[in-house]
Amino acid sequence: MSERDLKRPHNPQASSDPLDYNGLNCPVPLQSYPNIILGHGGGGKLSAELVEHIFLPAFQNDHLALLGDATVFSIDGGRLAMSTDSYVVRPLFFPGGSIADLAINGTVNDLSMSGAKPLYLSAAFIIEEGFPVAELKRIADLMGAAALRAGVTVITGDTKVVEKGRGDGLYINTCGLGIVPSGVNIAPNRAAVDDVIILSGTIADHGMAIMSVREGLEFEADIESDSAPLNAMVAAMLEKCPDIHVLRDPTRGGLAATLNEIAQASQCGIEIEDCLVPMDPTVQSACEILGLDPLLVANEGKLVCIVPKAHAAEVLQTMRSQAVGKEAAVIGRVVTDHPGMVVAKTSIGASRVITVPIGEQLPRIC
């Protein structure tokens, strides 16, 4: 831990209001981990460090440096988007979905967050020796159904098998390709002061669904993953308002990580109101019981949209007209204060800084 890091309050949530934002906006220092820990895969600060200190220097290029969910590039005058994710979720089946749904929807959604219309996917399987062939078939069939639902085609693939004890049943990687409509320019650094922040529905459903089944927890009502393809809703939103500034799906690291990435990329401040963030009451209770911050819990069928104020109402209405966006809500706005930081107003009128999680609360959530 660096000297600078030591000066930062360890629990900014506990700071008194008004906050002294000076000094909080320092660059992330390199943590000294000689070996990879689970947190490096959590989509938080540790993941960002790997990217910043290892992958960006190794692969140096402007495309990668943008750090979007998908990368947009031009071929033959057309603009395409490409995105990849490996899926290592445990267990493979959970309430509301399976690794098959995540593997299709996750990559479809990452492409959609660049405004692209997802078209083609690859699917690569790393299978642990001894995995039941019937279960592989079930998962492949579910992936096929999910691809059909999302309107994408799996056109190429790969299968590898590793010895027993060198995997965990099944890991799936998908990589997707989509086409970006002309006139669309979506990027986290486009968030601008006075833009409105819209969230497409309740948060923390996916993470808590995984948690409940993994830990054998039972709640009054079932908690189900929100895994769903968002491309149809995004297409409808872009038709209404091609000038959407930012789209992002708050997966690993939750809403907190997503909003922080946008704040940092745009060097604007982000202000949300706690009471405006939609949450299922059962999910909220579960988070409280387990001491988990719902803002840090992964979602798999939600998006954050940042849009000029003038278009916010019609974009919101368009989202609400779709099943996956029926609970969409305005949760905050982009502000001039505290550039690069996310602040939440609490129900009693206080402010707290929403920080990027260091690692992850729930490993192997997707």
Add this chain to the structure above:
Amino acid sequence: MSERDLKRPHNPQASSDPLDYNGLNCPVPLQSYPNIILGHGGGGKLSAELVEHIFLPAFQNDHLALLGDATVFSIDGGRLAMSTDSYVVRPLFFPGGSIADLAINGTVNDLSMSGAKPLYLSAAFIIEEGFPVAELKRIADLMGAAALRAGVTVITGDTKVVEKGRGDGLYINTCGLGIVPSGVNIAPNRAAVDDVIILSGTIADHGMAIMSVREGLEFEADIESDSAPLNAMVAAMLEKCPDIHVLRDPTRGGLAATLNEIAQASQCGIEIEDCLVPMDPTVQSACEILGLDPLLVANEGKLVCIVPKAHAAEVLQTMRSQAVGKEAAVIGRVVTDHPGMVVAKTSIGASRVITVPIGEQLPRIC
């Protein structure tokens, strides 16, 4: 094992010459394995069964059904190629290369085998908890260097971490995108009678390099992997002869699997001469000592080119002018006899059927 399977000679190589080819050309029956075994990842019959019985029905579409190393499709009038592979090689570093080289060159080569000019790659890492960060950095840097050498850019990526004991250090997936020049139409079903079969160099180097280090074997001379990008050579070949019919890199399953795939896709016969297949003497000795058939051993920097007879000489010359093709040789031809089958003429003038391997001789070779 089905009744039909029981009727097939278990070791056709031992059959007397002339062979009775009738009845040998039957479709692969479904093996009854309830659980995945290592052989399902070997690139042989078992791998083909997974594709045929599980993945093709699940993802049904014409693109995937072509079963190429890469899939070619059209967007906005231009033709693109996409290909993916996961890399699970053990150990991560071996004589002549590393998982980093394979992860770049393997996908670059798969794209090249469709005639595409590889442009963009994704890179996704599944890291086992406890993996040294310094080793990850070394591998990322080597991937960056390999990408630079091959002239491709890694534009998007993903990092996942799994618990200790749920992986094997590091698995890497890359997915690549390339652009197919107009006028180029390369596919395994384009092999035509009288076409000439050219191999770009010695076989079995990669597999035996892995084998030697994994088993701690020492030979008189070092055996090094042939891992190399083939895209520059392919571009030169296509410039000389845009009408190349088939390109394929004989990786998992070796030359035997590659030639059988071409024979089956084209429903032509393939005839090669054992003595024409280039082999490094040390690699040949190693295969003999270990009882491995070099035709079944993986290569990572070689290609098979099937070209109309009229262009064979200039394509061969072009290949030999490149470092990665300097030992290129004509090894056989496409024939009307025994459609769908591969036959090798031995040095004493006998014939033997080259069958597709069931599983794999060497697991986790790439």
